[in-house]
Amino acid sequence: MTTQTVPADVVAELDDLTVRFPTPAGLVRAVDGVSLRVRRGETLGLVGESGSGKSTTGLALLRLVDPTSGRVRVTGQDVTQWSRRRLRGLRRRVAMVFQDPHASLDPRRTVAASIAEPLVVHRLTGAGAARRRRVEELLDMVGLRHDLADRHPHELSGGQRQRVGIARALAGEPDLIVLDEPIASLDLSVQAQIMNLLRGLQRELGLTYLFIAHDLAAVEHMSDRVAVMYLGRIVETGTPAQIWQTPAHPYTAALLSAIPVPDPQVERHRRRIILTGDIPSPVDPPAGCRFRTRCPQARPDCARTDPTLVEVGPGHRAACLYAGDAVREMLADASR
Amino acid sequence: MSDCPVLDIKGLTVTLGTRRGPARAVAGVDWSVRAGQTLALVGESGSGKSMSVLAATGLAPRSARVTGRVHLLGTELTGLPEDRRRRMRGRHVGFVFQDPTTSLNPVLTVGRQVSEAAEEHLGMTRRAARARAVELLDLVGIPSAARRIDSYPHQFSGGMRQRVVIAMALACEPDLLIADEPTTALDVTTQAQIVELVADLQRRLGTAVVWITHDLGVVAGTADEVAVMYGGRIVEQGPVDAVFAHPSHPYTSALLAARPDPAAGGADLITIRGAPPSPLDLPAGCAFWPRCPVRADARCEHEVPPLVPVSAGHHVRTFYRHQRPTGEDG
């Protein structure tokens, strides 16, 4: 796959990326051999629980973390070895929206100053009236009134703050926007507004998103393709429909099964696949398949062989020695 | 014990003193929960769902003025002196809060924290309490509890910590368990474990549970009764099946529509505009009117709508119930 030439519509690409952090407990393998491609105009959903490495993967696309090995390419250019100075230019082309809109805005700066920051840093508009016009244009795009421009973040609601975060990400007209849990800390009724806003902006402006979330239903709703991560690895990729209807990896199936459905009739008769235990430490991941310590279908050779992503359907791949079969047996067991 | 509710709240109002003046966090809330039953309080931030429970059990902040009647196991709580109220609470009510990390004291072993409650409220000796702690940790599914009893909270994962908190809450065999967003800080697979655990404990111990959450999926899976709160008031209340099958308040419908449904395909979500109001600047009249998709006239902006029956035990706070077809419009 790495020998193929990169198609022109690939905006960003990770090639066998590993990221390791030294900690007092040992070397954390946050990301351990992740390859993915984001194509222009699409939303790639990255879903996983805490410790899965999904956020680190997103940060790697802006080179906000240093890869231990592997390659990071943005619009065809290999940025893995770029200097700090060159990276500043990269960060106009890849923008980021953070989880907590309260924490991600400087409390001492006004909304206008926050939104204008990419314009100032990259000298995209003149100062004064031109910049102000652009800020107002961005406020319009995200559905905020112009009079909010001179407010401070604490005077805004959570949803408004996240709109400011999105406006700031749009300011530099980036090729890719990394959305790291953009709705997780918002109220339910506001989450829906932000999801609609993001989809609307994508339709209008042809934006490309990497949508990172722990919420599989939201990822399914937002994405054209989905990658499921577990303990630093991608364990399954496919279309939302494939992931949702015919999950091939036991972890995906368990994740789906754990999501509560807002229908008491369904919930009452539902047999969940309850995983035992917790996600193992990324300092010392299990040998062989990383999921085997919690997998209801683990077999002896799962401890010996580290499964790679294999095709289980058109565009649908899973990293499981018994992809498909294991899930069928799990579901059969659960309903027994 | 049989017929009387474990906790019964009538006309509960909580006014918080803030620097910007009084904020009415809860405005006349009635609910009750019976042994073995689960009541889910649903709402977004500022809805008063947590505050109503804290105030009812005497845990409201000092600046709060609480009125209304609260009966715990038939005893009127509001009139009691503080120390008797605290004893009642300690003996009969267990609490599980959102963040298991801050609910545990980092410098005490988990065994000590669990046994402390048993010692204090059940008058157990240290040794008996320790044995009880092992039993409880075992009950909440902590593997090799006898060995892990001398571990410290930081040696546990988030899910395991929440199990320890539940063990602490159960230490004095409470009649009522109050679970305030107990799974919000946890991963979804861990959430499933905790939901299952509480349901299992409830079946075995017959505890009444008040489950405070914003997640309607969790409500559907755990609750017998549900009360939806908005701006300090209950806007819809009833048996969980009735409320989910016939959501009758536009806000309840909006909450149900706000979650993406994988079966619905790629259409945009149906949303309501704006954000939930802060108790400091609640709109006059019906608190929901500025966001309401079905608002009919100026009356909504001046008068608080009454709670009217929809079906047996199912009530909704609206003026226009009769003008809207039942089902999932709005």
Next chain:
Amino acid sequence: MSGSEEKTSRRALSALRHDPLAVTGSLVLLLLVVVGVGGAWLAPSGVNEVDVDRMLQPPSWSHPFGTDELGRDVLSRVLVATRVSLQVGVVSVGIALVAGVTLGLLAGYYRGWLDNLLMRCMDVLFAFPVLLLAVAIVAVLGPGLLTAMIAIGVVYTPIFARVTRSGVLSVREQVFVRAAVSIGASDLRIMRRHVLPNVAAPLIVQTSLSLAFAILSEAALSFLGLGVQPPAPAWGRMLYDGRGFVTEAWWLGVFPGTAIFLTVLAFNLVGDALRDVLDPRQLTIGEARRNAG
């Protein structure tokens, strides 16, 4: 946007005006500045008018603060000394602030070897007794007011460096700093626009405290003959000189001591009020935090 910055400072000022302690502190400071500028004109007699017939006179109508062991008018000396004391405070703390904040910002932002190097230097500086350091500096520069100010400034630099560094360490971990990095902002811009304004509050408090201590340090240095040279008046110097007469002439110590006390108190009152007011979250009083959910 400069328009909104202006609005912030105007709102800060109006908030200050509603704090009675801040108003009191500001009035005292204003008075001190007036006296500092016009002390020589306000003084009823010359600061060095020696009158051997009127040595150690208690306060009276003609000498409201009494006279000293050389018969000089204490009131006049206290008034004239205001300028020197304020000057020492402002200049020495100014030196410490600029040097300390720069070093602390660099150390806290870049961490690593630079942090180690700078902060170990600060530790060494901090370990020296004030006077020993001052003596060393005097040996190089020669005695006098300027030397005293530089010495005090150097002595206080490590404190500002430490306060700044610890603030920077926590602010640089905030998501909004990472957001600024993600936008492509330069280090200099991030330090100036995002980090520094958010560590300002403890620095303002430290500045007000240090102004007070700097004035006291000047006293110690002057006493050793390393600071203000006699017969020029300075509060600290007068306080120390009066020490020998505590029992027979209390006024020699009490009046310059009160002047120091009032100045220190005024700086502290204003410093506290500024810290509260400069936090944007405090500007709209009683933020509608949704803590009632």
